[in-house]
Amino acid sequence: MKGASTLFQSWRTCSPRIPPGSFLLQTVKYPETCFCRNVQTVSYQIVKGSYIPTSQAVQPKTQTTVKPTPEIDTVGAFQKLPMVMPSVDILASALRKARRVEPTKGIANIARRERNRGAKQLDALMKELAAPLKAYLENFPKRKYLHPYERSLVELTLGDGVYEEVLKKVDALKRKVVVVGKEHASLCAKTLKKREAEESLKEGLEKLEGVFTSDGKAVDELMNIAKSLRAMPVVDLKTPTLCLVGAPNVGKSSLVRELSTGKPEVCNYPFTTRGILMGHIALNFKHFQVTDTPGLLKRSDEDRNNLEKLTLAVLSHLPTAILYVHDLTGECGTSPSDQFVIYKEIKERYSNHLWLDVVSKCDILQGSPVFFITDDNNAEVNAAPEAESYRKMGPAGAIHVSIKTKEGMNELKQRVHDLLLAQMDNLSSDELTSESLHP
Template sequence: MASSRALSLSGGVRVARLVHPATHPVLLPARTTWPPAFGRRSCMRSMATATPTLESEQRDVASHAGDAPAVHRPTMEPGAFQRLPIVASAKELVRTSVRRASRVGNNNKLKNEAAKARNRASRAMDTLMKEMCGPLGQYRSGFPSRERLHPFDAALLDLTVGAERYRRTLAQLEAFKKTAVQVTKMYANRAVKASNMREAIEIREEALAQVELALTTGAAVVDELKDIARNLRRLPVVDLSGATVALVGAPNVGKSSLVQLLSSGLPEVCDYPFTTRSIKVGHFFVDGMRHQVTDTPGLLARPDPERNAMERLTLATLLHLPTSVVFVADLTGQCGTSVGKQWAIRQELKARFPNKPWLDVCSKADLLEAEFRVADAHRAGQGTTQPPEALTTAVEWAVHVPEALRVSATTEQGLDGLKVSLSDTVRAALESLDAWVDAEEA
């Protein structure tokens, strides 16, 4: 059975606890009015910095690493896309509305036939307007503006659908709804003013045909919205009630394998709409609390403008979520990214996110025993020196990052120690946040 210090397996070798800074990238103003949907602590833990674009946030983090980040107060919890309304197809919406409007019968309380015909035509237009505009209004209110989204959801929106397409579609939907109201009201007014029964009947029949044609032509925006909703519902949901541990590093360094070994059960597999690659999200427990562990898309050592959507997703995860970072390095040369470039990625992330709880892991340790022996001997003779700006070999890495855990998913070497360190990292992060809230309340 698991010890209280481990995640799910027995304790293993005790690993030095990571030092968690007193400060944390999640900051709030001294006076805060909490949205009703959030508790004070859960809201504080879910807050993250945000500016209009991912690129500008990254530049700000890079250039002001020592400054307190800007405060962003989202009005929605993460996972808003899972609550989007079900959107009917444009064809189905128009046909259903016209069919119900055509079934409106006469008001038999009226004795005058012309009055009956005018009343029927007017009520048919009213029914058509309600059947069309009711769902359209629900769609519009059910799709939150980008500004209301949690920063992580906003970043996902930018990387999948695109902020401009999202805003444009919602604006077109609103315009289409107004057009539907205007057209049906126009025909309803004409029907009311009909001079006789025949004219009222002709107006009703013309209205149903012309309105169906006009709405069918303009209803393409509904299908566009349906496609957007389908893509957004497939995005991952992040639970901020517990800690999130993000495994980061270059592609193919073994992050996915570690996620599967660390998880208390089989990890979920989420297919992102902007890639065919699967992302594994697992869960583990510390002190009875459920937390998430995920392998983020691999990063390459290159400037931001050259990074693809998957790399930007990794940066968005670190920017917008209160994550602890587990940096996974493959020093064997098998992953396709050199040791030197992996070091450059590590140094970049350390500079961008100086306040993140951080844990270094060397994967595939069973293939690096010789290199580790050389590094250990070097440290025994000379001690640990200041890490250089660049290094190129596994021995140099092991010398300058002695605290890195040596882990193998194949032999399960070092997994118990990794679980203990993750437990300590999660506790440090949560205790730091709770202490901050207690101090503010005092």
């Protein structure tokens, strides 16, 4: 009542005075005063005649996090591959750690303690075997997320589908280990006697060991794959690269030894280069890359072997300048006429690359006349004036060099230097264009 009286007095003080006997209607505004508490309401929904309260709280919208797409504009994924342990070592380490697992303290009953120990050891063995397999599956990238150049290396080096097939085997082994481990750990936990628990533990250990021994070859295959891929040369996409191309045994590897730090095998038989060999050049405190590629033969892409496809992959997916090597002596095993056909095809296909032609073994050309072997099936090409000039002197503007007498090597090194500087300018302009398009 005291609060009501105070409220009434404040109303009388704030209200305006109306003279007695006046019938004038006036609109009087009073201060809005509210003394009621906030009313909490609960809504209900009727379900089969019963009232079930429903929450009025507005649930925050869950933001779907979009996983960023792995970048495929860089190379170097092979150097990040994890070290894979042999399956025998993984199994021995897991068994050793599992046998050291003790039962939970405080269990007085012998049967219960043995049952607890067996279940924990089987669970530990299962986890120790599955953990490295899970790590391998997470750290080996999917082929679709690799750079196109590395994607081609995987296919051409290992074989089509081999990489994915081995990863599937490892994943199947992990799943099998988890299923068998959980199954036998559950069986051991349900035993009633000490002897039953010991027998269940022994059976589970043997089963897990047998599964990993029989299917552990997939881990060894993955280990060999990791070794092969890590041995691939690292290519820096931002460093100017010179790629030596030509028919087999024309002297590409010898030129790489002269121009760079690379030391490829040099023998007098075709396809000496069994992969991509990398060297480096340091000129005026600037570093460049040089790659030696397998030789190309005169045939269609469908008939090319993996070594030839590897060369085409380098030219297709890497920003390289091309140093095309020609051998007109007839000693390389590919006639000048066939080399001319290969040269015209590659020149037309990769016309957007910076280009430099080199005729090797010029000391032999000057020493004695060479009897050229022509291809009768390609009479139109052989009769062309350009082909006739090619068989005698090579392409127009080609540098004639000799590794044996060092003839033309100084000019070649200078021209290579100029070519790589031009390639550096191209890479810089491409990078600026990319940054402007994707700030």
